[in-house]
Amino acid sequence: MDTQGVRWTADQVLALAPDDASRRAGNKLGTAGPWSGTGSGEGAVWGLCRGSGSTPYRTVVDTRGPAYTCTCPSRKFPCKHALGLLLLWASDGTADAAEAPDWAAPWLRNRRERQEAGRAAAPAAPADPEAARRRAERRAARITAGAEELEQRLADLLRGGLATAERSGYALWEETAARMIDAQAPGLAGRVRELGAIPGSGPGWPVRLLEECALTHLLDRAWLGVDRLPGALAATVRTRVGLTTPPRGPSTRDHWLVLAQSDTSDGKLTTRRIWLHGRQSGHTALLLSFGAAGRAPQLSLPVGSVLDAALAPHEGAGAVRAEWVEQFAAPAPLDAPPPGGTVADALTAYGLALREDPWLDSWPVTLTDVVPIPTEYGWQLADRGGAGGAGEAVPVSAAALARPGLWRLAALSGGRPVRVFGECGHRGFTPLAAWSAESPGETVPLH
Missing domain, CATH: 2.40.50 (OB fold (Dihydrolipoamide Acetyltransferase, E2P))
Structure with a gap:
C-alpha cells in the first residue's frame, strides 16, 4: 500500500489513461499473468511485465506524483504497462514490501531527491527586466496589428453580408487565422477558426455567426484599449488573446x-x-x-x-x-462529493462569471439532486421538480450528447436524483462526473 495505506480504485487508475486504446490495453495487463517481481510500498509500485522480447519490461510508478517509468518503447504517458501494474495493485495483486528492488530503487530515489532539492532551491535570479520589457512591447505591437487586421476582416464581412461567408468557404478564415498566429495571438486565431466553422453548419447559422463576430469584435476592441481596463479584466483580455499570465500571489x-x-x-x-x-x-x-x-x-x-x-x-x-x-x-x-446547488444556482453562477469574462463559454458547477431526462429536444438535467414540475432544468450540451458518458449518467441515476459536476454555459451543461446517493464516495467519470 502507499504511505497512507490506501490503494486506488480501478476507475481512478483508468482515469489516468491518455486515450481509449491505452485504457483497453491496460485492462488486459491488469491481471497477474504477465507480471513477476511485483511489489508496493512507500508510495510506489513496481513490477516486471513479460513482453514480446526475451527481457521483461521494468515498470515503476510513484503514486505520490503520480509519475511513471517503463523500459518499453511506448511514447504514451502513462504506458499500458504502468496502467496494468496500477490495476493489479488496485485489486490487491501486489504484495507489500519493505523496500523497492535494485532495478526500481534508483529511479525512485533520484526522483524524490530532485523533489527535495527543488523545494530547498533558492529562487532563480530574475531575467534581464529591460530585455523582457522590450520583448513584451514587440509582441504587444504585433498583436495590436493582428487585432486591427481582424477588425477590418469583420467589417468587410458585415459590409458584404453574412451570406457571403458561406460562399467564400473556409480557406479565407484559415488564412486569417494563420495571420493571427504570425501576430503571436493564438487566442484570436482560435476564435477565427471557430468563425470559419459556422457558415453552413446548420439551421440558424447566420445568427450564431453574428453572435461570435460580436464577441470577437468585443475582444479586439478590449485589446486595443487594454491599458485603460481594470486590472482583473485586463488580465482576462490578455489571456483571451493568447498571452500567458504567470501565477499570482502565494500558493x-x-x-x-x-x-x-x-x-x-x-x-x-x-x-x-x-x-x-x-x-x-x-x-x-x-x-x-x-x-x-x-x-x-x-x-x-x-x-x-x-x-x-x-x-x-x-x-x-x-x-x-x-x-x-x-x-x-x-x-x-474520497469520502464525500463536493457541495452543490440547484439548476438556478448554476445559471446564476455562470451569469455572474460572465460579468468578469464576457468570452466565457462555461463555468464549473455541481448540481445537487438532479435527474437526467430525455425530451423531444434532447436530454436535460432537471431538479426534482423540473421538466414539467416546479423546479428548473438545463439542457445537456450537444458535445455531451455524443459521448457515452451521458448513458453512464442515465444508468447511474435510474430515474433517481444524482449529484453531477460539469461545465454550465450558453451551449448547455456538459456533465463530467457524478455521484449517487447510495455511493457518495465513488466518483463516476462521464467523459
Missing part, C-alpha cells in the same frame, strides 16, 4: 478533490483539463497541461481521490486556472 494548500480529467486534441496538440475542488477553501480550480506530437500530457491525477497539495492561481478569467505546485502526501480516497 494555496488544501485537500483537493480530483473531480474530472479529460483530453482534447486538434491533431497537433493534446490539451488535458483537470478539475479540482478545495475542501477547505471551497475554490474550484482548473489545471491545464499539454502534449505535442502525439504525446499525452505528463500531468495526470487519479479522479475520485483527495490530494493534500498546493496550487498557484492565475490572474483573469475568474481566477479558476491554476498551476500545480507541490503534493504533500499520497492520494486519499
Whole structure:
C-alpha cells in the first residue's frame, strides 16, 4: 500500500489513461499473468511485465506524483504497462514490501531527491527586466496589428453580408487565422477558426455567426484599449488573446478533490483539463497541461481521490486556472462529493462569471439532486421538480450528447436524483462526473 495505506480504485487508475486504446490495453495487463517481481510500498509500485522480447519490461510508478517509468518503447504517458501494474495493485495483486528492488530503487530515489532539492532551491535570479520589457512591447505591437487586421476582416464581412461567408468557404478564415498566429495571438486565431466553422453548419447559422463576430469584435476592441481596463479584466483580455499570465500571489494548500480529467486534441496538440475542488477553501480550480506530437500530457491525477497539495492561481478569467505546485502526501480516497446547488444556482453562477469574462463559454458547477431526462429536444438535467414540475432544468450540451458518458449518467441515476459536476454555459451543461446517493464516495467519470 502507499504511505497512507490506501490503494486506488480501478476507475481512478483508468482515469489516468491518455486515450481509449491505452485504457483497453491496460485492462488486459491488469491481471497477474504477465507480471513477476511485483511489489508496493512507500508510495510506489513496481513490477516486471513479460513482453514480446526475451527481457521483461521494468515498470515503476510513484503514486505520490503520480509519475511513471517503463523500459518499453511506448511514447504514451502513462504506458499500458504502468496502467496494468496500477490495476493489479488496485485489486490487491501486489504484495507489500519493505523496500523497492535494485532495478526500481534508483529511479525512485533520484526522483524524490530532485523533489527535495527543488523545494530547498533558492529562487532563480530574475531575467534581464529591460530585455523582457522590450520583448513584451514587440509582441504587444504585433498583436495590436493582428487585432486591427481582424477588425477590418469583420467589417468587410458585415459590409458584404453574412451570406457571403458561406460562399467564400473556409480557406479565407484559415488564412486569417494563420495571420493571427504570425501576430503571436493564438487566442484570436482560435476564435477565427471557430468563425470559419459556422457558415453552413446548420439551421440558424447566420445568427450564431453574428453572435461570435460580436464577441470577437468585443475582444479586439478590449485589446486595443487594454491599458485603460481594470486590472482583473485586463488580465482576462490578455489571456483571451493568447498571452500567458504567470501565477499570482502565494500558493494555496488544501485537500483537493480530483473531480474530472479529460483530453482534447486538434491533431497537433493534446490539451488535458483537470478539475479540482478545495475542501477547505471551497475554490474550484482548473489545471491545464499539454502534449505535442502525439504525446499525452505528463500531468495526470487519479479522479475520485483527495490530494493534500498546493496550487498557484492565475490572474483573469475568474481566477479558476491554476498551476500545480507541490503534493504533500499520497492520494486519499474520497469520502464525500463536493457541495452543490440547484439548476438556478448554476445559471446564476455562470451569469455572474460572465460579468468578469464576457468570452466565457462555461463555468464549473455541481448540481445537487438532479435527474437526467430525455425530451423531444434532447436530454436535460432537471431538479426534482423540473421538466414539467416546479423546479428548473438545463439542457445537456450537444458535445455531451455524443459521448457515452451521458448513458453512464442515465444508468447511474435510474430515474433517481444524482449529484453531477460539469461545465454550465450558453451551449448547455456538459456533465463530467457524478455521484449517487447510495455511493457518495465513488466518483463516476462521464467523459
